[in-house]
Amino acid sequence: MSRNPYDLPSLKMLKSFECAARCGSIKDAATELFVTPGAVSHQVKALEQELGVQLFTRRHRAIELTPEGWMLKDALSRGFFDMSRAIKSVQLRADPNSVTIGATTAVSSLWLTPRISKFWRDHGEITINQQVRDRPFTRPVSLDLIIEYRVSTPDEPHDVLFNDVLLPLCSPGFNHSPEPQLNNLAAMPLIHLDAKETNWTSWRNWFDSLQYDGDLSTRHRVNNYTIALQLAKDGQGVVLGWQRLVAPLLDAGELVVLGRYKSAAPGRFYLIHSGDENTVQTALVREWLLRNLN
Template sequence: MPRPLPSLNALLAFEAAARLGSVSKAAVELHVTHGAVSRHIRSLEEELGLALFQRQGRGLALTPAGQRLRDTSTAAFAQLRDTVESLRPEAGHTPFVLGCPVSLLARWMIPRLERLMADLPDLDLHLRPQEAPFDDALGGLDAAVLAGEAPWPASWHVRPLLRERIGPVVSPEFAKARRLIGRPPEVILELPLLHTQSRPRVWSSWAQAIGMVPAQLSMAQGYPHLYHLIEAAVAGRGLAMAPEPLVADDLASGRLVAPWGFVDSSAQWVLATPSRMPAERSEALARWLKTEFNRHAE
């Protein structure tokens, strides 16, 4: 006689892969290997006697049976998680895991961590660096702070913190830095413009915002991440396009200068939390982040 329910681990693996649309992302969320998720899904399909996924190009697509099981299992697990969370007597004091892009973590969050701990002593904050884009489930996170544009995933609750402002920055030690002071921004056409692979269009966006023709710009050395880009600017390698919060401390200390200031971009800094999480759990952190992000803009 077949079991009333398949293995819970198999159902968890299937639900995560179906919700995230990826076996790899499911493995990261569940803290297991890619192979373990694949084996659980395969055993579930064998027990049910039908296919739940089918190959579609390089990815996976749910079969009609898979869609039905995904809808039911996602709702059931969400309800189960919410109930368990509400039963924990110390739910308000469990670690709060905040995901941050590596550049924000290194250049903005860590320098302010002591003040954050002093202002929010009851928040047991665990910071998690993130290089890849955040997934729709914010897997393994209680919240994420990031810069981006709407539309946001429907599974997120998003609190705006600050309109993103961007501008060219350069080290005062850069050989040609003195030529920039008091001159129009068109002078950058003569200078090496550093760029990052993570935001390839940011120079073009800035040029359009100030009335320049983006096609006139000539890119120099590229860097894989924003953190490396800003460090290259500090080292005097050329001009970098940077978000204002990430260079605010360098501007204040004189390590960098912003010859033409900053302009609004189309992005916003936001705090995103899973929609299923009670809003009050992240409310204090959201207020603190908004205050800190706006501090340099005053």
């Protein structure tokens, strides 16, 4: 007798495998699923034993999908996407005035949330849910709208929100020379961002764009831009700032520009659509955001 009508392994096994396959890493899958790497590895091995096939070729600190793994990963990704869209449709029937927007922690707190507050002054009947994460959003896009910084143009329907400028920022009380040269700036305690998303410009990228290839100091290494900004506000060092994104902190005097050096960010901030403009409410939110960029 079948274990269930569809004769499937446990959803926990399938979800763990799909996440690891999509991320290309057991560790990153564990972060996304809020479990330990050992738990993900255990579920994947249990799935392999149940199916009687090897889904990953395991190498030092890396995993590669076998042909059978690719086949299962593609099927699961399509299936989870279809389930996500179906659930969203059910939720939309229950709350037709709901719109969901995805963004990083920094974009949410510094740019999006203040605008949502203003939006609600005129459209308080619309519920806006935010899905905040500091990892790339899965594809195909299942949310109504996503705000992403991209170096390359998105394949999905999109609008350009804004370009930005990168420059050093520090707290007003940070002890520094008012107009440091690049070599002096490089020797200051720099706050480095080690983000999973490689689109973000690093201190090394920024100095390279200004033709400086000397050594760089390190004060802190963090994996979240909001934490990096907080360390700078606390006087712990110099952070690489996105001038337009962090404008609220500059306007409030919590951070100040350090010196005269700056460079244009290589990418843009995009507003990505789900592709079907599924509700009048989504279209309204999108159009409002585009009209209220400043």
